[in-house]
Amino acid sequence: xxxxxxxFFGKHKDEQEQDLEQTQPLPPMPENNSDxxxxxxxxxxxxEASEKADVDEKNEKAEQFTESFRKxxxxxxxxxxxIAAGLIILLVGGSVFAVIRSRNxxxxxxxxxxxxxxYGDIGTYIEGSGETAARNTEELGLGLEGxxxxxxxxxxxxxxxxxxxxxxxxxxxxxxxxxxxxEFTAAQSELTNAQAAITQAQSRIAxxxxxxxxxxxxAPFSGKFIASSTFAVGQKVSAGQTIGRMVNDSxxxxxxxxxxxxxxxxxxxxxxxxxxxxxxxxxxxxSIDSASGKGTFLVVLTAQNPSGALAQGTSATATIxxxxxxxxxxxxxxxxxxxxxQVITAPIGGEITAYTGSNxxxxxxxxIMSISNVTAPDTSDARSSLMAAQSxxxxxxxxxxxIQTRILKLQQEILDAxxxxxIDGVVTSLNAEEGEETDGTEPLVVVSDLSDTVVTxxxxxxxxxxxxxxxxxTMNMYTMDGxxxxxxxxxxxxxxxxxxxxxxQGSLTTFKAIITVDSIEGxxxxxxxxxxxxxxVAESDSCLIVPTSAIVHTADGSTGVFTKTLIDKDGNExxxxxxxxIPDGMEAPEGYQLVAVETGVxxxxxxxxxxxxxxxxxVYLNATPNTSNxxxxxxxxxxxx
Numbered sequence: 001x002x003x004x005x006x007x008f009f010g011k012h013k014d015e016q017e018q019d020l021e022q023t024q025p026l027p028p029m030p031e032n033n034s035d036x037x038x039x040x041x042x043x044x045x046x047x048e049a050s051e052k053a054d055v056d057e058k059n060e061k062a063e064q065f066t067e068s069f070r071k072x073x074x075x076x077x078x079x080x081x082x083i084a085a086g087l088i089i090l091l092v093g094g095s096v097f098a099v100i101r102s103r104n105x106x107x108x109x110x111x112x113x114x115x116x117x118x119y120g121d122i123g124t125y126i127e128g129s130g131e132t133a134a135r136n137t138e139e140l141g142l143g144l145e146g147x148x149x150x151x152x153x154x155x156x157x158x159x160x161x162x163x164x165x166x167x168x169x170x171x172x173x174x175x176x177x178x179x180x181x182x183e184f185t186a187a188q189s190e191l192t193n194a195q196a197a198i199t200q201a202q203s204r205i206a207x208x209x210x211x212x213x214x215x216x217x218x219a220p221f222s223g224k225f226i227a228s229s230t231f232a233v234g235q236k237v238s239a240g241q242t243i244g245r246m247v248n249d250s251x252x253x254x255x256x257x258x259x260x261x262x263x264x265x266x267x268x269x270x271x272x273x274x275x276x277x278x279x280x281x282x283x284x285x286x287s288i289d290s291a292s293g294k295g296t297f298l299v300v301l302t303a304q305n306p307s308g309a310l311a312q313g314t315s316a317t318a319t320i321x322x323x324x325x326x327x328x329x330x331x332x333x334x335x336x337x338x339x340x341x342q343v344i345t346a347p348i349g350g351e352i353t354a355y356t357g358s359n360x361x362x363x364x365x366x367x368i369m370s371i372s373n374v375t376a377p378d379t380s381d382a383r384s385s386l387m388a389a390q391s392x393x394x395x396x397x398x399x400x401x402x403i404q405t406r407i408l409k410l411q412q413e414i415l416d417a418x419x420x421x422x423i424d425g426v427v428t429s430l431n432a433e434e435g436e437e438t439d440g441t442e443p444l445v446v447v448s449d450l451s452d453t454v455v456t457x458x459x460x461x462x463x464x465x466x467x468x469x470x471x472x473x474t475m476n477m478y479t480m481d482g483x484x485x486x487x488x489x490x491x492x493x494x495x496x497x498x499x500x501x502x503x504x505q506g507s508l509t510t511f512k513a514i515i516t517v518d519s520i521e522g523x524x525x526x527x528x529x530x531x532x533x534x535x536x537v538a539e540s541d542s543c544l545i546v547p548t549s550a551i552v553h554t555a556d557g558s559t560g561v562f563t564k565t566l567i568d569k570d571g572n573e574x575x576x577x578x579x580x581x582i583p584d585g586m587e588a589p590e591g592y593q594l595v596a597v598e599t600g601v602x603x604x605x606x607x608x609x610x611x612x613x614x615x616x617x618x619v620y621l622n623a624t625p626n627t628s629n630x631x632x633x634x635x636x637x638x639x640x641x
Contacts, residue, residue: 225358284301
């Protein structure tokens, strides 16, 4: 874990491992030598220091230390027993820190304390409780009604995807489906009729509006317009009145009889000649009819008429050029006619506003005559019919959609009548018994994949800032028999969206974190089991640590600790590489310097040190020393030695 991350996570001081004590039991009394017996106040005065030259400095300091303690504490047998017990505990535990306290009758004052920098483990954690649950769970039977005909599994059975579980008799559902399908057909018919009524009403309205504005007689194809009468602008015409005819005079046709003896010699596409009183024109056999008279059959010839020389009604005869019979003459004459002709009528009644006249040639779609009707049509009935038809169609469409949805649901229920597992897992809940009726309000079978178990952690607003995917989690699961099963896992995800949890303390905003539980070989982890979890948000093993109370923060953002000045073998002070100025309002303990340090993980009691001080260094635990009843540095040195 990076140093920055360790600093970040160190803010969470409410979750920690075993802390280093800032206040230790009273330090042990120096060992009694045969010539140094501890005496009570009633029978002995304080022993004077030995003036023998061969007594080493360490023993002299030890005697001073002992004398100081004798002056600060009650000298009764009971107190001596307590002190002796504390000495034994301190020796056995190998405690790191030495803490000196003084007590006066009726008062208790906290005095400056010191500690020794040592190696240890430190971490911050977030703890809580939750329940195990399978990540993948399916509930079958919701919304399904009927009699349960088969139950193929038992609770606790292991199943695989596709395995049948429970069967419900779908007879009643099939009856509902048949009735719904009949309703659907009737509703569709209503919708069709309503849509037809809409179309009809819209046509009536459009027609009336067109008549109100104007109407135009247009050429249905390219050709010549021949008026049926003389018309002029301003003249009135009636709706549907014949105003003329449109003819295609670019081609003319002649229907004429030929002798039946040439029936096999005359074929469509053969060339022919049409003869009139004004001359001859080339033609082509366009069609042959069956025998139309005794000993004859009808042949239709088509001739081009680009100059318009051929006129309708002109009498003409014809010859056909046959390869097999040579020139074949018609049995009689016929009359020329237009190849295409159509009657033109006035689309509306009204006044002619534009008209070119008769015998003019028009392209297909061109306006021959324009007519206006200045009388506004009455469309109220048509509009009322349209609104009624639209309302009917909307209701019919809604009904069709509703029935269609119902049909799909019933069809799915028939398919679901045989419930099958869609995942591999274990039957964790079974609420089905053969012969019982189910109303679909609760699942009949619940299948859970117990190979993928999770625990949901509810994190507070402060906690969620420290939790992220990938962090390790240790857990204790409480089993059915009351025992505890240790588990491990990892944070899988953290929800960015808060949720509201309501309890006895009111509404609390929390964030959900999903913890993936590591599987245990040969053992399934059941759902719904209570779990105590501990999320490791910051950890550091075998690192330098000091009590958190030793940390001093300066105004410029620096961090330091008051560290006891080092003395070399010659009695000279060894300077520190990086010291800090003493903050305003603080006093440096005698013999200590404020040394700059870089910190890492921190909990409520201890803080990790990256650099600045070394193992074994003595640090001061209070920012403002109180020396009124303090043990001297010499006494503390005697104890540490």
